Amino acid sequence: MEASVGIRARPGAWAGLEKPRGAYSARVPAARLTAEKLPPRLALGTDLRRSADPALRAAKLKASCCKKSAGTVLKRSTTLLMKLSYYSDKLVEKAVGISSVAEIFQLHSEAFFRDNESEVLRDLSSMHRLVVATGGGAVIRPINWSYMKKGLTVWLDVPLDALARRIAAVGTASRPLLHQESGDPYAKAYAKLTSLFEQRMDSYANADARVSLEHIALKQGHNDVTILTPSTIAIEALLKMESFLTEKAMVRN
Numbered sequence: 001m002e003a004s005v006g007i008r009a010r011p012g013a014w015a016g017l018e019k020p021r022g023a024y025s026a027r028v029p030a031a032r033l034t035a036e037k038l039p040p041r042l043a044l045g046t047d048l049r050r051s052a053d054p055a056l057r058a059a060k061l062k063a064s065c066c067k068k069s070a071g072t073v074l075k076r077s078t079t080l081l082m083k084l085s086y087y088s089d090k091l092v093e094k095a096v097g098i099s100s101v102a103e104i105f106q107l108h109s110e111a112f113f114r115d116n117e118s119e120v121l122r123d124l125s126s127m128h129r130l131v132v133a134t135g136g137g138a139v140i141r142p143i144n145w146s147y148m149k150k151g152l153t154v155w156l157d158v159p160l161d162a163l164a165r166r167i168a169a170v171g172t173a174s175r176p177l178l179h180q181e182s183g184d185p186y187a188k189a190y191a192k193l194t195s196l197f198e199q200r201m202d203s204y205a206n207a208d209a210r211v212s213l214e215h216i217a218l219k220q221g222h223n224d225v226t227i228l229t230p231s232t233i234a235i236e237a238l239l240k241m242e243s244f245l246t247e248k249a250m251v252r253n
């Protein structure tokens with residue numbers, strides 16, 4: 001996850017959640033964004049097709065900017081609307097017949113990976129009712145936006161420090177654009193993520209909705225993005241998508 005929108009949002013996409021999952025329940029402050037407090041049409045498991053909101057009813061909801069966990073939650077949360085969720089990196093691996101992105105970069109090249117990534121996104125763009133978590137670099141090719149914009153795009157905006165900590169904790173071997181043989185893994189990952197983000201931030205800003213983990217944490221009264229759960233992030237993504245659709249409908253009318 002060198003990058004993250006594509007909804008991998010910033011390089012590194014979403015989340016510094018490297019701690020054991022069991023630890024969260026004790027540490028997570030009571031979330032303000034609970035399913036009960038959501039408008040009924042966005043409550044988890046609700047059939048969005050019956051929504052009173054025509055924009056939501058009509059939406060072919062395709063969130064191409066969520067990462068794997070948030071994407072999975074989004075799919076589960078909208079079971080009746082979404083049928084499938086995909087992670088484009090995995091589809092590229094499958095298409096190429098090589099089991100890791102790192103190896104694809106090594107045996108072929110970044111350009112070869114990007115060509116395959118574009119083909120995967122093109123194929124997904126003709127499908128309906130799915131959630132796609134893209135690789136973080138998917139944002140850099142304008143053609144990919146023409147595919148991703150067939151649906152709703154969401155930028156999961158994760159602080160670079162949280163991304164660097166998570167990456168340093170698990171190692172950079174699987175992340176070809178971040179991998180360094182020597183040096184402090186956190187410092188190297190942070191420096192590289194920063195330069196990638198500088199190159200890509202205008203592209204991430206093309207997303208229809210931005211979900212800032214910093215903002216969610218602040219709403220919950222703290223500043224630790226590492227304790228936000230995929231469900232909390234997915235709920236915020238649904239709310240942001242709803243706002244986007246509402247504003248779009250208002251402009252149209």
Ligand SMILES: Nc1ncnc2c1ncn2[C@@H]1O[C@H](COP(=O)(O)OP(=O)(O)OP(=O)(O)O)[C@@H](O)[C@H]1O
Pocket residue numbers: 001002008012013014015016017018019021024067068069070133166229230
């Ligand atoms: N249900 C969960 N509860 C808490 N943390 C989780 C949960 N699911 C995943 N995580 C953690 O959230 C972080 C982000 O996971 P995820 O795989 O979605 O991110 P990603 O950006 O797709 O990752 P990568 O870029 O490495 O492919 C990981 O550290 C993962 O361990």
Ligand SMILES: O=C(O)C1=C[C@@H](O)[C@@H](O)[C@H](O)C1
Pocket residue numbers: 001002003004008011012089101134135136137138174175176177
């Ligand atoms: O940010 C990037 O450019 C990348 C992110 C990963 O998901 C992979 O798609 C690949 O490692 C490139």
